[in-house]
Each structure stands twice: as C-alpha cells, then as structure tokens.
Amino acid sequence: MALLAANVLVFIGLFTGSFCTAGTLDSCVFLGETEELSLYEDGDVVIGGLFPLHFSPVSLFLNWKRVYECVLSVLCFSSFSSRALRWMHTMTFAIKEINKRNDFLSNITLGFHIRDSCDDIPVSLKATLVSSVIIGDAGSGVSKALLRSLGSFHIPLVSYFASCSCLSNQKEFPTFMRTMPSDAFQIRALIQLVRYFGWTWVGVIGVESDYARFAIQLFLQESMHYGVCAAYTNFYPVELNQHALDELLDVIQVTLFLHSPYKMQDILREVQRRNMTGLQWIASEAWATAKSLWEKSGKLLQGTLGFAIQRAAVIPGLHQHLTSLSPLSIHKTAFLAEFWEETFKCRLNDSINTHYHGEDTYHDRKMCKGTEKFDDVYSPYFDVTQLRVSYNVYKAVYLVAHSLQDMSDCKDGKGPFQNGSCANPKNFKPWELLHYMKRTNFSVLGKEVNFDQNSDPIAYYDLMNWQQISDGSLSLVKVGFYDASLPSGQNLVINDSMIQWPVGKKSVCSESCPPGFRVARRKGEPICCYDCIPCAEGEVSNATDSLECSPCSEDTWPNAARDLCIPKNVEFLSYYDALGILLCTTSVLGACMSFFVVVVFFKYKDTPIVRANNMELSFLLLVFLAICFLVGLLFIGEPSDWLCLIKFPAFGISFALCISCLLAKTSVVLMAFRARLPGSTVMKWFGAKQQRASVLLGTAVQVFVCLSWLLTAPPHANYNTNYHSSTIIIECVTGSEVGFWCVLGYIGFLACMCLVMAFLARKLPDNFNEAKFITFSMLIFFAVWITFIPVYMSTVGKFTVAVHVFAILASTLGLLLCIFAPKCYILLLRPDKNCKKKIFFFLGK
Secondary structure (H helix, E strand, O other), X not given: OEEEEOOEEEEOOOOOOOOOOOXXXXXXXXXXXXXXXXXEXXXXXXXXXXXXXXXXXXXXXXXXXXXXXXXXXXXXXXXXOHHHHHHHHHHHHHHHHHHHOXXXXXXXXEEEEEEEOOOOHHHHHHHHOOOOOEEOOOOHXXXXXXXXXHHHHOOOEEEOOOOXXXXXXXXXXXXXXXXXXXXXXXXXXXXXXXXXXOOOEEEEEEEOOHHHHHHHHHHHHHHOOOOOEEEEEEEEOOOOOHHHHHXXXXXXXXXXXXXXXXXXXXXXXXXXXXXXXXXXXXXXXXXXXXOHHHHHHHHXXXXXXXXXXXXXXXXXXXXXXXXXXOOOOOOOOOOHHHHHHHHHOOEOOOOXXXXXXXXXXXXXXXXXXXXXXXXXXXXXXXXXXXXXXXXXXHHHHHHHHHHHHHHHOOOOOOOOOHHHOOOEOOEOOHHHHHHHHOOOOEEEOOEEEOEOOOOOEOXXXXXXXXXXXXOOOEEEEEEEEEEOOOOOOOOEEEOHHHOOOOOOOOOOOOOOOOOOEEEEEOOOOOOOOEEEEEOOOOEEOOOOOOXXXXXXXXXXXXXXXXXXXEEOEEEOOOOOOHHHHHHHHHHHHHHHHHHHHHHHHHHOOOOHHHHOOOHHHHHHHHHHHHHHHHHHHHOOOOOOHXXXXXXXXXXXXXHHHHXXXXXXXXXXXXXXXXXXXXXXXXXXXXXXXXXXXHHHHHHHHHHHHHHHHHHHOOOEEEEEOOOOOOEEEEEEEOOOHHHHHHHHHHHHHHHHHHHHHXXXXXXXXXXXXXXXXXXXXXXHHHHHHHHHHHHHHHOOOHHHHHHHHHHHHHHHHHHHHHHHHHHHHHHHXXXXXXXXXXXXXXXXX
C-alpha cells in the first residue's frame, strides 16, 4: 500500500511477486524434474524453515503463460537475495547455538530442514508437509495460503516477516504466530508520523493484490481518527512494465512515497529519469533499512524517513558464523555457489546457473579463482549492522526452543493435556507444541519477548532517517521510535533536530488554520480540505486547526489576533481622565467662587446693596450653589451602589433648594412692590419666616420624590457591555426612569414658576431690582437643561456622565454669575453706588 499527496506518498507492502530462477526453475515452479535445494541437519526435533532466496516480479502460480515461457525459453528473469540467505543462516546459527548449550534443552537436539520458498505458494506448500513446526514465510500471502492448507494438520507456523494484520485473526489462523509486529501497529505509526509533520493530504497506491487492498482499507479506516485524508487511491499491476510505470508516475508527479524494495529499483530509475527531485520518501519496515537501494539511487533517497522493526545491537558469534565461508565449502552447502557467483560476478565450473539472465551475460563471466576475498566487496549477507529481520528469525527459533523446554519440564499428572498428561518432547503432535508456544514468554539477548492475545509481539519500531555522510555513503540514523506499549498519544517520539531533510513541499490540501481562526469544512470534500474563517466577535481559538471558536467570558474580550481572551477595557468618568480633571477643577472652582461671594457678602453685610436683596436668602442661595457645584464631584470616579444611591438624590435636592431660594427671592421682589400700594398688607404674610418655610416646602416635595424613588427602584451600579462588546461601561443606572424624570421634572417645574415670577417683575424700577437678573439666569438654566436632554439620551458611557456634570456646572455657574456678579462688581469695584440715595427700594430687615 502506498500513500501519496501533493508531495507525500507512503507505500506499505512486503513481497508481492513470486520467485523464479533459471537455474532452480524446476524447484520454483514445482515441476518435479530436479531435486530441490535445501539445508538439512538431523536432530530429535527438526524445525522447518522457509526463506525467499529467489524472487521474480511475476507470480508463476498465477500466470501460467509465464511458467510456459520460463520452461521453454530463457525469458524468466531471476533475482538472488543475499538478505534472505543471511536470514537462513541466522536460523542455522541459532539452532547450533542452542545445541551447544548445557543449560538449555540439554536432552534434546534440534535439527533443521530449510528450503527456498521462492515466495511461491506451491513451492512453499510442498516444503512444509514434512515438518512439525515451521519458521516462515516472509510473505503474508504465502503465509495465509500455507495456514489454510495446513490447518487440518495443526502445524505451527512462526513468521519472521509476515506483517498483514489479517493474520491476527486467531479464529481463522489458530496455528499462526510471528515475531514480526502486525501491520495494524505500523499503519498507526505511519499515520501519526505524517500527522506529526503536518502531511495530512496523501494519496494511496498499492499493488493489485489482496494484501495491499487489505492494508489500504485498514489505513483509510485508521487515518480518519488522526485527521489524515486520502486524496485518491491507485492500484498498479503486479508486472510493473513501462506503461504501468508511466501511469503510476503520472499519478504521483509531485509526490513522495514508500514501496517494497524489489519494485523500488524500477520506480527509482523512472523517478530519476524524470528528474523528480525534492521528494520526501517514507518507508515501511519492508525497506526502511535496505541499503542496496542507496547504491543506485544515492541522493534521491536522502532524507528518507521510515519505520524499521526492532534492531538487535549484536548477536554474539553471528558475524563469525556468516563469514566462515571458503571456496571449498561452497560446493558442500546449498545456495552458496550461487551466492559466490553473484557476489564476485564470476562463474564456477559446475555452476547450476546454466540459464542465468541478468544485467550481464552469464557465459561471458570470468571463471572464479577461489581466492576471492569478501573484504573487497559489499554484500547484505555480511552486513550485521542492521539485524532486524535476522533478529526476528533468531527470536522465532528461541520461541520454539523455549516451548520445547517448557514441554520437557512438564510433570506427569500436572500436564496441560487429558488427565494431566504431558507430551513427549521428542515425539509430540504439532498441536501439543502449539499449546506451549501460545503460552511462552521469554527473553533473548537481555530483552523480554511477549505476545498479545492474537499471538502478535508487542510492536516497537525504530524511526530511521537516511543521511548522506561526507564520503557519500549512507548512514541510517535513528531519530525516534514508536512503542505500542506506551499510552495512546505518547507512542511516537521524534527528535526533530537530528533529521536530515530533502528540499520538498508540505503535503496538505489546506494550510493549517492558525489560532484566531476556525476550520470551515468544504461541502462534498474530505475533512482535510477546508477554509479558515476568522473567529466571530467575542470568540477566540488558541490552537491550530480549531473546529470551533470559544466565547470569552463576560469580563474578557479577544485580542487583535483573536487567539487570547484579555480583560475588557473598563470605562467610567475617572478623576484621571482629562475630561474628569477638567470637570473636577471646574466644580471645585465653582464652589470656591460661591464661598468667595459668601465672604464678600459677609464683609459687606451692613451695606445697602446686601441688605436690600434679602441677605438671609442670599446667603442660603450661595451655600446651596456651592453644594450644587460639589454635587458634580459625586458623578466623577468609579460608580458603586452606595454612590449611585447618593448622587441622584443629592443632585435633585440641591437644585430644588437653589430654585426654591430663587423663587422665594423673586416672590419677595414682586410682593414688596405690591406692598407699597395703599392699604396693602401683603408683606405681613411674606415675612422672613414665610420665606424660609417656602424654601423648605419646595424642597420637601423633592425629598419625597427621591425617597419614593429610592424605596421602589433605587439606582445602582451596572456593568454595561451592550454598547461596546470590548468595553465594560461601569455606570449608574436609574433603576426607575420614572423616578429620574420626576426629579428632573420637578426641578423644571420650580424653574418655570421662578421664570414666571421674574417675568412679572421685569418692569419694576431698575435700581437693585434682581428680577431681570433672575429672569436671565432662568433663561440660561432652561437653555442648559433643554439642551441636556437630547444630548444625554444620545451619548453612552463616561460621556453621558460628563454631559450630566456639565449641565450641573453650567446651570449652577449661570445662576451664580447672573445673580451675584453685578452685586460683587458694585461692592468691590464701584462702592460709590453702594449708598441709600441710590436705592429705589429697600427690602429686608
């Protein structure tokens, strides 16, 4: 299976073709004309082994025309696998190592019967019918066929490289075990890898086979849980000819991909021919450590990432075992003659490769001298730096050995079989050995080997990075790992700083949505294709690719990037605002002016001009005007419930006092001139006591209105976010609009009465007549408050409060200047006019 995208493709697969060699053609196609080549050593228990020593791009079992061509002509192209030969000899080494031990299986001698499976079902099936336990095969397809064929014989099959997750089905394959992790774990690892680096838009390709289809289906199912999308799926034929290559490369024109090693050479050649550079290759365990690909591809594979099965640091003695070859021994050991010829590109006199066809002509090769040295050439057979599949073979042998040891340790009467019986370790039935194998846990080279309920080992993969070192050779660097035993979400560990990257592009359908945006799915398209929509007002997202934006709390608001909720701006008319400072200064100056006039009037209290204008009411009015100025300070600063309870009544009552005093003064002026008429007794009903009573009465009504307001729906502080979502306006709400407008309306009623009275007294003599000044002051008062109403209704926040304070100060200042400024002018600047002969009338005491 392969995954590909705009520039990422991953292929998951193992061996998909069958095997055919010209020299061993009869063995591969099972025609029975020659004797099969094998490795054999007798013992009390003979362990069978299947290894794909030869392979061909096309399955002969499925293609009879190809069989005919291979038999009647020399058209069958064969390949020899030095890696598989190493696996094969790792098995013989492990068995010989066990036989030498005195502390382990001391009474049992193990033997082996190892054959070349050619990764072909008929060949493999024939080779297994004489064994009681089999280690093999490498391919999942062959393993499945063997299990179905041998199911009735209950012969255990332990695979060292078959990874198909379908083999985990113990109901269908009860005799199967493996030391190779299931593809289910590898697929999860691959998905987490592409997701980790943001490669979420991948295509999926695979060979036309049941194995690839099963793996692709599993990948597509798992990818949905990790947000990885498949752009498309594509299956190419088993026989990868030029036409099929062209179609495949057209599909993955700008992609990166993974494939099995045996078809990789053809694909890499075509990629190189098309000069498709800057690709990020992702390898599965099938070729994550296949150094042979580097020799012909070089920089094309630089930066490859891939999962490799767990590596054994060293298997003591294995290298010596592998290198103990000589020209004299190759004729005695099956397959070694062909290995010798392939390694040194020469031919032996009695070579079996009479039909060899490869990159060179076999008959044109020089004769082998017998003095060739393995130090002069590189072969995967001798490479023990990446013991991964070989380690699996080693563990598979020890699995069988430990099961036989457990069988040997059985005590009669305590055995696992009928009536507590035990099995004979030298003469057992296959299913009896399988019983012990299913329950065996052991350690090899200091590492525990455990199996789950599906007889699969606990998955562990090394994440390898292909890096080119200074001399141009390949260095396989471990840059991370995947451990299925770790908690979910912590399985994949990567050291990014160690990775060597090719120059490539990011494989995504849509770029990730940064914080402050949310994902908006595109209708009818995969979940990886989406648009990025900014979070709505009042909402944030603080993660990449957020599906939803989260609303901020009532007292917070998104920042400019909308990725963080920050405290909202708090707004009120503060003493530190420029506007607050100005109003506060004006209020204090107004109060000081009022007290200054009090001082002046007190100093000149015995002069005619002070005494002529009702001195007592003048002093009361000045004090009340000072209070009105100071009331403005209550509206400045952060509102609180108690402050809201005070300031509105204070405003209403203080103005009621001022206007009541003015009304009393106006009434006194008017009544005084009427008292000069003959026989008039008006002034005895409007003396000093009555004037004070009228002021108290006029104020008492306002006090009653305010008390009713406070008792029914009192004003209180409110945090208002309706006008500006990003700002909290701390304001005093009236509680009852009726109460507020009643207070204001009553002040207006008193002012109207005062204006009418002053208007009636407008034609009285000019000298010291206050009526015209009161009239003018009332006109200013009305102008201010009539203007105040629409402005007050149309402003919000601190500006509403500022308008209110301005109206208070302006109207109070108008009263102070209009009524008392002329008198202060005479008292301070024109004292010559402050005399009785200039007084037309005299009011007061």
